Amino acid sequence: LSEYHLVEGGKNLTKIDPSVPLPLYLSVFGLTGSTAYYGTVEILEVKKGDVFVVNAASGACGTVAGRIAKLRGAFVVGITSEGSKGEHIKKKYGFDEVINYKDYPNFEEFSKILKEKCPNGIDKYFDNVGGYQTDAVLKLLNKNGRIAVCGQISYYNSEPHFPKFTLAETIYKAIRIEGFVVSDFYSKPGYLNCLKEMSEWVKSGQLLSDDTIFKGFEEIPNAFLSLFSGNKLGKVIIQL
Numbered sequence: 271l272s273e274y275h276l277v278e279g280g281k282n283l284t285k286i287d288p289s290v291p292l293p294l295y296l297s298v299f300g301l302t303g304s305t306a307y308y309g310t311v312e313i314l315e316v317k318k319g320d321v322f323v324v325n326a327a328s329g330a331c332g333t334v335a336g337r338i339a340k341l342r343g344a345f346v347v348g349i350t351s352e353g354s355k356g357e358h359i360k361k362k363y364g365f366d367e368v369i370n371y372k373d374y375p376n377f378e379e380f381s382k383i384l385k386e387k388c389p390n391g392i393d394k395y396f397d398n399v400g401g402y403q404t405d406a407v408l409k410l411l412n413k414n415g416r417i418a419v420c421g422q423i424s425y426y427n428s429e430p431h432f433p434k435f436t437l438a439e440t441i442y443k444a445i446r447i448e449g450f451v452v453s454d455f456y457s458k459p460g461y462l463n464c465l466k467e468m469s470e471w472v473k474s475g476q477l478l479s480d481d482t483i484f485k486g487f488e489e490i491p492n493a494f495l496s497l498f499s500g501n502k503l504g505k506v507i508i509q510l
């Protein structure tokens with residue numbers, strides 16, 4: 271942690287609208303909201319009729335990605351833990367189907383439920399998690415399917431995962447897999463569209479967010495660990 275942040279010549283600052291609730295500048299208009307937009311709109315080019323799957327779906331990137339895909343007319347399937355989180359994202363963000371991956375803890379069981387939820391296959395996959403979830407999605411991807419690799423949180427704290435597929439899987443179905451990092455987005459023309467479109471959606475009430483606020487400096491470790499336990503909803507924010 272740094273104790274101060276030096277700004278030179280007013281560069282890299284964004285003027286904010288004080289009428290907008292401040293936490294939104296850390297969620298929807300912050301790093302995770304831009305990540306969701308970049309992956310969903312620019313990389314996956316989600317369109318009407320697509321079957322769109324996102325995991326860590328009740329999190330900061332996942333809720334926004336799922337909502338944007340819904341606003342673009344996709345059939346949206348979210349993967350998260352706990353029934354209450356699934357019901358919440360259906361109600362608040364309009365997810366069409368949800369899967370609690372903890373009920374399907376291996377490739378075989380997860381593949382079966384995924385096929386039930388996506389009987390017509392999958393067109394676009396926003397991957398926050400990796401591991402056996404991605405193995406199962408890859409088998410169900412339709413022709414010209416796309417994967418945006420946003421994160422691989424399932425093995426940030428464990429051994430690397432060795433996929434159950436080879437790249438041969440991508441050939442006949444012309445599958446495109448693209449990793450991305452949101453900082454590359456800030457210098458692209460699409461970033462201005464992102465800010466404009468996201469503001470319109472927020473103002474019209476079509477894009478909402480959830481914040482889990484931890485209060486106090488001493489809560490920083492708990493806030494960080496909640497990302498791995500999943501013991502939170504939406505964006506984790508620390509209020510000092």
Ligand SMILES: NC(=O)c1ccc[n+]([C@@H]2O[C@H](COP(=O)([O-])OP(=O)(O)OC[C@H]3O[C@@H](n4cnc5c(N)ncnc54)[C@H](OP(=O)(O)O)[C@@H]3O)[C@@H](O)[C@H]2O)c1
Binds near residue numbers: 371
């Ligand atoms: N590429 C980029 O530029 C970029 C930018 C920001 C974030 N990211 C990545 O995007 C992902 C989401 O970030 P976020 O900030 O929005 O976090 P988040 O989704 O708000 O929080 C992480 C969520 O991941 C799920 N999770 C944790 N461990 C898991 C496991 N072993 N298996 C399955 N799910 C697990 C938990 O939700 P459940 O309740 O669903 O288990 C947890 O709430 C992360 O992988 C992060 O590294 C990438």
